[in-house]
Amino acid sequence: MAEIVLKNISKIYDKGQRAVSDFSLHIHDGEFIVFVGPSGCGKSTTLRMIAGLEEISEGELWIGDELCNYAEPGERDLSMVFQNYALYPQMSVYDNMAFSLSVRKVPKDQIARRVDKAAEMLDIKHLLNRRPGQLSGGQKQRVAIGSAIMREPRAFLMDEPLSNLDAKLRTHMRVELAALHQKLGATMIYVTHDQTEAMTLADRIVVMKEGRIQQVASPAELYSRPTNLFVAGFIGSPAMNFVRGTVEEGEQSIVFRSRNGLCLPLTFDQAAGLWPRCKGREVVLGVRPEDILPTQAANRVLGRMDGRLTACEGLGHETILHLETADGEFAARVKERTGARAGDAASLWVDMEKAHFFDGETEQNLFYQWSDCE
Ligand SMILES: Nc1ncnc2c1ncn2[C@@H]1O[C@H](COP(=O)(O)OP(=O)(O)OP(=O)(O)O)[C@@H](O)[C@H]1O
Ligand SMILES: [Mg+2]
Structure with missing residues (x-):
């Protein structure tokens, strides 16, 4: 697990459009950080820069004590879960979860132990022989999270991982994610549109608007002491x-x-x-x-x-x-x-x-x- 430090990071896309400006944040080891903000404010872009899927235009990204601006995604040792989770349709749930370890030639018995442990935690042991096509949305979601935790990465990056689920399953998965975070003690960076997810999961919430951080604070602090009109209106429902x-x-x-x-x-x-x-x-x-x-x-x-x-x-x-x-x-x-x-x-x-x-x-x-x- 690791600290992640963003220093004055900006993203300028090809046509000179600034998607993220001067973003500075010190994410502590084991912290659950949530990014919120209106559509297009730069949440995914920031997450993708951390993951290495998007080039950093300005600023520095530190993971642990390494400067990672130019590190390949694979070298950063982070796991990502996206809104549209990528599972290999022709492989069983077991093989999907084992995949990242198999390609790294981890011994088979060790893989089996780790898949078993993750499947137990996510309550998907009974699904290990199925293919993704035979699973419900929520089950697929848990398999995707299972695949992500197999690697025991330095941090998890999740971009609206629950947004495809119905209200009941979302609540269930939210509680599971909180428990998972507790169990793993992992650093999490999580993007969501959902106020309840942000308020209940986050140690600290980052509120963004037009590519800029507006305020970073605990949910309670953000609620009781919003720094400006935007944050005040954005956090809380009804507003x-x-x-x-x-x-x-x-x-x-x-x-x-x-x-x-x-x-x-x-x-x-x-x-x-x-x-x-x-x-x-x-x-x-x-x-x-x-x-x-x-x-x-x-x-x-x-x-x-x-x-x-x-x-x-x-x-x-x-x-x-x-x-x-x-x-x-x-x-x-x-x-x-x-x-x-x-x-x-x-x-x-x-x-x-x-x-x-x-x-x-x-x-x-x-x-x-x-x-x-x-
Ligand atoms: N590949 C790209 N080229 C040019 N502009 C882009 C590209 N990807 C995103 N943008 C722009 O960058 C800005 C931030 O986009 P981003 O996807 O980070 O927003 P977001 O906060 O994740 O929004 P949402 O909540 O809708 O997912 C937007 O104005 C978007 O149009
Ligand atoms: Mg997004």
């Missing part, structure tokens, strides 16, 4: 609610006032941090759906929002209320059973202590700045 406005002196306290009449009191700390620093500047207030309450609560600084419910999505254990206001629509996640129905006039309460504030122009968090100096 954080945003409203633009200004910080002003109200009758009793410093308040956040939106263009269309929302007036929310700031907490003491928020007021101290934003007034008069943000006087006259546009500010974006962000509030997560679970921080909008259906009723007033004691000992909280609350801001009232009036509007009309456009939808109430009951999910069994919680309800998502959509409140249409003069300042746009807000989603609130409430635990209580409410008798609320679409069309009702309603007031909801913003728990101001949980509110986030961003600069309207730079879109940076006004209270917290992530920096990549680890």
